Amino acid sequence: MADFDLIVIGSGPGGYVAAIRAAQLGLKTACVESRETLGGTCLNVGCIPSKAMLHASEYFDAAANGAMAAMGIKVKPELDLDTMHGQRRDAVKGLTGGIEFLFKKNKVEWIKGRAAFTSANSIDVAGKSYTAENFIIATGSSVTPLPGVEVDNAKGIIVDSTGALELAKVPAHMVVIGGGVIGLELGSVWRRLGAKVTVVEFLDQILPGMDGDVRKEANKIFKKQGFEFKLSTKVTGAQVKGKKAVLSVEPAAGGAAESIEADCVLVSIGRRPNTDGLALDKAGLAVNARGQIEIDHDFRTTIPGIWAIGDVVPGPMLAHKAEDEGIACAENIAGLTGIINHDVIPSVVYTAPEIAGVGLTEEAAKAKGEIKVGKFPMMANSRAKTNHEPDGFVKVISDAATDRVLGVWCIASVAGTMIAEAAIAMEFGATSEDIAYTCHAHPTHSEALKEAAMAVQGKPIHM
Ligand code: FAD
Numbered sequence: 001m002a003d004f005d006l007i008v009i010g011s012g013p014g015g016y017v018a019a020i021r022a023a024q025l026g027l028k029t030a031c032v033e034s035r036e037t038l039g040g041t042c043l044n045v046g047c048i049p050s051k052a053m054l055h056a057s058e059y060f061d062a063a064a065n066g067a068m069a070a071m072g073i074k075v076k077p078e079l080d081l082d083t084m085h086g087q088r089r090d091a092v093k094g095l096t097g098g099i100e101f102l103f104k105k106n107k108v109e110w111i112k113g114r115a116a117f118t119s120a121n122s123i124d125v126a127g128k129s130y131t132a133e134n135f136i137i138a139t140g141s142s143v144t145p146l147p148g149v150e151v152d153n154a155k156g157i158i159v160d161s162t163g164a165l166e167l168a169k170v171p172a173h174m175v176v177i178g179g180g181v182i183g184l185e186l187g188s189v190w191r192r193l194g195a196k197v198t199v200v201e202f203l204d205q206i207l208p209g210m211d212g213d214v215r216k217e218a219n220k221i222f223k224k225q226g227f228e229f230k231l232s233t234k235v236t237g238a239q240v241k242g243k244k245a246v247l248s249v250e251p252a253a254g255g256a257a258e259s260i261e262a263d264c265v266l267v268s269i270g271r272r273p274n275t276d277g278l279a280l281d282k283a284g285l286a287v288n289a290r291g292q293i294e295i296d297h298d299f300r301t302t303i304p305g306i307w308a309i310g311d312v313v314p315g316p317m318l319a320h321k322a323e324d325e326g327i328a329c330a331e332n333i334a335g336l337t338g339i340i341n342h343d344v345i346p347s348v349v350y351t352a353p354e355i356a357g358v359g360l361t362e363e364a365a366k367a368k369g370e371i372k373v374g375k376f377p378m379m380a381n382s383r384a385k386t387n388h389e390p391d392g393f394v395k396v397i398s399d400a401a402t403d404r405v406l407g408v409w410c411i412a413s414v415a416g417t418m419i420a421e422a423a424i425a426m427e428f429g430a431t432s433e434d435i436a437y438t439c440h441a442h443p444t445h446s447e448a449l450k451e452a453a454m455a456v457q458g459k460p461i462h463m
């Protein structure tokens, strides 16, 4: 008999959620984690600490940039970076400790150390062998390195996202390589605290994968905030000279090179799946060309009894996607039917304003057939206007024939909260008319979603 019904490898939002659900369903479950604390990238060095710094720095910025003074609150902020880092660490400690508590409560055994397969039904962790009827690989992802730009988080000059969360002082000039989610979120933190931030992006626009209008508008808003963008530009190397880094950059299409001096360089050009050291071959598994473990609709790999979820499998690298896959996968292992609708996974960039979307972009929807689009500016939303948050818009994209909503995109101070309503509507197959005729509380930012849905029919009230 095997030691466990299920061993989950990795305790990120995919792994820990899968382990808890499996234990709730009566499976004898263990979770292997090599970090000192549970919670994976998300809780330790990702979603949570970045949001702690974004939240605190937003308050600082509002006090420093005159936004509070405009509402009659005169303050002269003084930065206490140690305390700001302290509240970030407290948030991480509280939440990772919370997972340990939930493991104990649900009788999930934490096996401490790195797992490596020794066969399709056994692993080795710290020299000890464990067998299980089922394994879920939930080993997540780590930073994609950029050749010629060597990260050294301890020095704090060329850093990745983990190093950028821990900077001991505000850099005078930060260069962000990659205008994606991490670059814009962590770039925002340090810009708000006083750094000049230059973003070097290989493509001709920031935020690849998002709706075209959203990308353009976001670029305009970030520029207004003081970000400098070098689009269609590639970094070819970096050298550390004393306390500075000197970057060599050139046009992506080729041309004259130039150098940029920075006090800190953040490398944020994407993340890659973690499979090194897992000895997948011993289990009979292989990875695809992108280093991911391929799965079917039920999260099964090609080897019976081995399943995979989260950042290590194809799809967006998002904590909530990993969590939902964890629940569904555990339910499938327990003999239930766990399903994820991968067409309705919201994504949010936690800048100010926030940027959020769910479903198809306008470009992707158009490529599939006739569509209708309704757009409503936040400037015309009474709550956003009253709160001095005029930037952004909501856009609803629907099928021209059926009116079924295909995508919703939104730039607004609370876009991350607003997008949940759009996701529920889409999950239930709503039409734009369904949203337009749903009563929305006044005054709320969410009324902009209702108005954008009304605009699909050409009939918004406040525009
Ligand atoms: P992970 O969270 O990466 O966890 C995998 C775990 O497996 C790790 O703890 C690792 O130590 C462990 N592990 C790996 N190999 C082994 C092994 N062989 N043996 C034992 N243990 C192993 N997503 C969002 O949705 N919202 C956000 O706001 C957000 N912010 C982010 C901010 C930053 C700075 C970063 C870097 C990421 C952010 N993400 C965000 C992405 C999110 O963190 C990931 O999508 C999510 O953590 C993936 O979950 P996972 O369970 O697949 O893997």
Ligand code: NAD
Pocket: 146, 177, 178, 179, 180, 181, 182, 183, 185, 200, 201, 202, 203, 206, 207, 208, 233, 234, 235, 268, 269, 270, 271, 316, 317, 318, 347, 348, 349, 350
């Ligand atoms: P990303 O894929 O979002 O952005 C990387 C950017 O770097 C892209 O715009 C890409 O064109 C650019 N790039 C790639 N190579 C380059 C080069 N050589 N020079 C210049 N630019 C280059 O990746 P990320 O920002 O590192 O984030 C990684 C993952 O973490 C994302 O998949 C994201 O889903 C997840 N994440 C999510 C959140 C969130 O949900 N709020 C926050 C942080 C991270």
